[in-house]
Amino acid sequence: MNIKIHRGLEQIGGCITEISTDTSRIFVDFGQNLPGCGKPSTPEEDEKMVKALFSYNSKKHEAVFYTHGHEDHVGLFEYIPDNVPQYMSQGTKELLSIKYGLLSEGASLKVGELQQCDCNSDEYNTAVNLCAQAENKCRLIKRMKTWHRTAPHKKTQSILIGDISVTPFFNCHSIYDSHMFLIEADGKRIWHTGDYREHGYMGKGLIPTLRKYATEIETLITEGTMLKRADKCIHEREISLKMANVMRAFKYVFVLASATDIERLAAIKEAANEAGKTIYVCSKFMKQTMDFFTMQEEELSHGLFSFHPKFYNQRFFRSAKRNGMVMIAGSSQKDRISKLIMGLPQEEILLIYSSWDGYYKDPEQIKANPTYKEFREMFHNVVDIHTSGHADRQTIEKVIKTVNPREVICIHKEEDAEL
Ligand SMILES: [Zn+2]
Secondary structure: OEEEEEEOOOOOEOOEEEEEOOOEEEEEOOOOEOOOOOOOOOHHHHHHHHHHHHHOOOOOEEEEEOOOOOHHHHOOHHHOOOOOOEEEEHHHHHHHHHHHHHHHHHHHHHHHHHHHOOOOHHHHHHHHHHHHHHHHHHHHHHOOEEEOOOOOOOOOOOEEEOOEEEEEEEEOOOOOOEEEEEEEEOOEEEEEOOOOOOOOOOHHHHHHHHHHHOOOOOEEEEEOHHHHOOOOOOOHHHHHHHHHHHHHHOOEEEEEOOOOOHHHHHHHHHHHHHOOOOEEEOOHHHHHHHHHHHHHHOOOOOOOOOOOOEEOOHHHHHHHHHHOEEEEEOHHHHHHHHHHHHOOOHHHEEEEEOOOOHHHHOHHHHHHOOHHHHHHHOOOOEEEOOOOOOOOHHHHHHHHHHHOOOEEEEEOOOOOOOO
């Protein structure tokens, strides 16, 4: 069995791992490069690179497996040849279908609006192109093959691609339904962690899962995002307690967080309940992911992952103004939030910045996407309450010790980061 890390040894994100035998091969993740990590590329260059990877070393049986739905792991899915099946967890497929469904809806509305007015043809053509791209992604997502998370105490299911067997195991990360893989072929066993952590609500299964299933591993492929970062990884429960404390002190609390991170949304919700505040959202994406999480996980999690936010509109404004609120929003809702806070006294407003601080501190990140910084700067009172979606050094060491492999390959890490 051969392992080739095409991208990820010297960069965070944009990971592509190839594992092959004489007759078969699989790829784990096909991610887009993150801003500031790896060489920036145009969509045309991305497409060319993917086509090149599939044009050599090709095998009779081929497939792509995705660990989770972050762009730096799935971002290039549209360029995978049509005859190569792509696999992802059922939750990942649903999140991507919500995302691209809304993008496509928004893009086609924009095309409709531009048809009504005297816009210039460049603007119109751009809108038509964006619409076609989003529709194409929706079509491709529908064709993704899926696996279901293994229920507790149930037998794991493997997927066979020629003579390679892939078994997905649930993994706690800052996005819903992330997985790691046991890959077996030629009598050898590889463990690919994907992105993971132990300090989330669902992280306590990490070591027991490895103890039970990651046995006799030849090669462990682990992520190393945090190896050079000094951030302290506190548990999501602690995040929630910190949030509850500050939520009590301000009448209007805004929280900048990701719509796909079910655990952070739960931490925020628990904190709002503690502080006696009603939760509002103002984006369809946030509303739809929360509805999906509730439908899937409410019962299993005994209510931890149960979300019933109010959708913010003028009708609710009076009640929110009277009673206070917690508004959860993503950075793309900047304009909507800006209008909303204009009607409120700044001294009674707090922003809880609950995302990676690099988005507003690192010049390269700001250049690629200034909205996090701009969002933050709309507020006078800001507090950072966040913990990473990735394993800290201590957890990585524990994972290596537990798996006890013959060799370790560290990916998804900075160039000079060392284990
Ligand atoms: Zn990730």
